[in-house]
Amino acid sequence: MTFCFDNQFLQRFPDLAHTQHPAGFTKAQAVILNTGLRDELSLPYTDQQLTAIAAGQQLDPAMAPLAQKYTGHQFGHYNPYLGDGRGLLLGEWQTGSGRFDLHLKGAGPTPFSRGHDGRAVLRSSIREYLAGEALFALGIPTTRALAVTRGDLTVYREQPEQGAMLLRVAGTHIRFGHFEYCYHRGKAGDLKELVNYVIDTQWPDLKNLPLAEFFQRVVERTAKMIALWQVYGFNHGVMNTDNMSIIGETFDFGPYAMLDRYQPEFICNHSDTTGRYRFSEQPSVGLWNLNCLAQALSPIIESEQLVASLHTYTKVLQEHYWEKMTGRLGLSDSVMGRDIVRRWLKLLDESGQDYNLSFRRLITALRDSPETLPANLKTNANFSLWLRDYLNLLETEASDKAQLLAQMESVNPLYILRNYLAQQAISAAEDNDFKPLQRLAEVLRKPFSEQDHAEAYVAEPPDWGRHLQISCSS
Structure with missing residues (x-):
């Protein structure tokens, strides 16, 4: 099996890349190392070497660090000045079973920093590390991190903070915004080559199919990712198109949150004063972003084909969502099952219940007695009728109670990243x-x-x- 850096992006898109070395820490300390992920990827680095790479001090000679150029819609407005302003793609790691980008976040200013310092802080680096691990364990497609390091510098945000770097792993760092940049700059050749690059490196099964199949794959992957966000209560917070991965991985963690109490209109981002990216709006924002991508791809894919794919988005998202949500209650995906879920969520909202913990409490109640559920849930006027209908439906669908409860536990997390x-x-x-x-x-x-x-x-x-x-x- 071959393991190497092949760094295709730099070779194929020199106009979208600015090569530069990271501004490494003079002194660095490993905050956390993801040695399990390192081993999964067959990366040949000791803990000391991984720390040095994650601090920008000593890279693998086969790496070719660069900042990527892209654009995107931020809070609904197109911004042509975007790009990797504080991170560098270090290299593209090729294995016999797949390939991954290694990206160093907080590596200093680039030509796309727009006057900012190009640094990351310990707080945000730790949050991104934890988010990647938490979502991956829940089965949500996501980028992850190999390491967080702390350096000998102070970074100023709302207040002085400790500088840090995060070594991120992604299938690819190609964003919706890469295609938007090529579209708005009239680079039709680069548009088609970007599609071919993603197909070559991520989806080789599409290689001999029409380009429209590429967009259909993006639509489906995006829909399924966002469906799982809604299933487990993940609020991204900044769903700008430059934060959307072309392969449907949760990307660019910022002011994210997992729901504590069930609040459909929850806004996790204090900066989101209009609530554009509130929890309940994530599915519709995903479609809005895909429309932006469709426009960007219109020079190389027929409009009718793009529109046809966009029309499948809601169906794919809802089918994936309902399959998972009815499963969380131990039910099959049916009209009655969906009705039980809707009524359950309404009960959680009205009585101020913890979202994910309520499912586990329900499992405990089914094992022991419904009396173990919180009083303010049981006293809701609609609870008794809901419980009767739920238990009746369970009885018709599940014959083995122990097996049912074990299955429910396997899809309802006890531990989430609060x-x-x-x-x-x-x-x-x-x-x-x-x-x-x-x-x-x-x-x-x-x-x-x-x-x-x-x-x-x-x-x-x-x-x-x-x-x-x-x-x-x-």
Whole structure:
């Protein structure tokens, strides 16, 4: 099996790349290393070498670091000045079973930094590391991180913070915004070559098919990713088109949050004053972004084919969503099953229940007695009727109760990445204690199975944890 860096992007798109070396830390400390992911990717680095790469100090000679140029729609407005302003694509790692980009975030200013410092802070780097691990364990397509390092510099955001770097892994770093840039600059040749590049490196099964199949694949992958966000209560917070991965991976974590209480209109991003990217709007924003991509691809794919694919988005998303959501309640995807789910979510909303924890509490109630459910849920005027209808439907669909409850536990997480847990790990790391971060990451990697000595990670947030303000600088 061959392992190497082939760095095709630089070879094929010199006009979309600015080569430069990272501005590494003079002194660096490993905050957390994802040695399991390193081994999965067959990367031949020791802990010391991985730390040096993640601090921009000593790269693999086969790497070819570069900043990519792209554009995108930010909060609905086209911005032509975007690009990798604080990160560098270090190299494209090729294995016999797949390929991955290694990207260093916080590596210093580039020509696309728009006057900013090109740095990352420890707080946001830890949040991205944890998010990647948490979503991956939930089965949500996502980028991940190999390492977080801390450096000997101060970075200024709302206040002075510790500088850090994050070594990110993605199938590809090609965004919707790459295609938008080529479209708005009249680069039809690069548009088609970008499509071919993604097909060659990610989806070789599309190689001899019409280009319209490429867009259909993007639509389906995006729809399924966002469906899973809605299933597990993930709010991205900044769904700009430059933050949308062309292969449907959760990308560019910023002011994200997992729902605590079930609030469909929840806004996780303090900077999102209009609520454009609130939880309930994510499916429609995904379609809006795909329309932007369709426009960008219109010089090389017929409009009728693009429109036909866009019309499949809602169907794919809803089918994937309902299959997973009815499964969370142990039901098959049916008209009655969907009605039970809708009524359950309405009950959670009206009674202020914790979203994911309520499913686990329901499993406990089914195993023992419905009386174990929270009082403010049971006293809802609609609860008794819902419970009767739910139990009746369960009885017609499931013959083995033990098997049913085990199946429900396998798709309903007990441990999720709550903002207050992330903040506790960040505060400890800022005081040079990395054990809480390492322990939290360990727990999040097994979200569905009860773990020893992990009771603290199940608890609903304290009052201060419900009022954390997360902004685009996060």
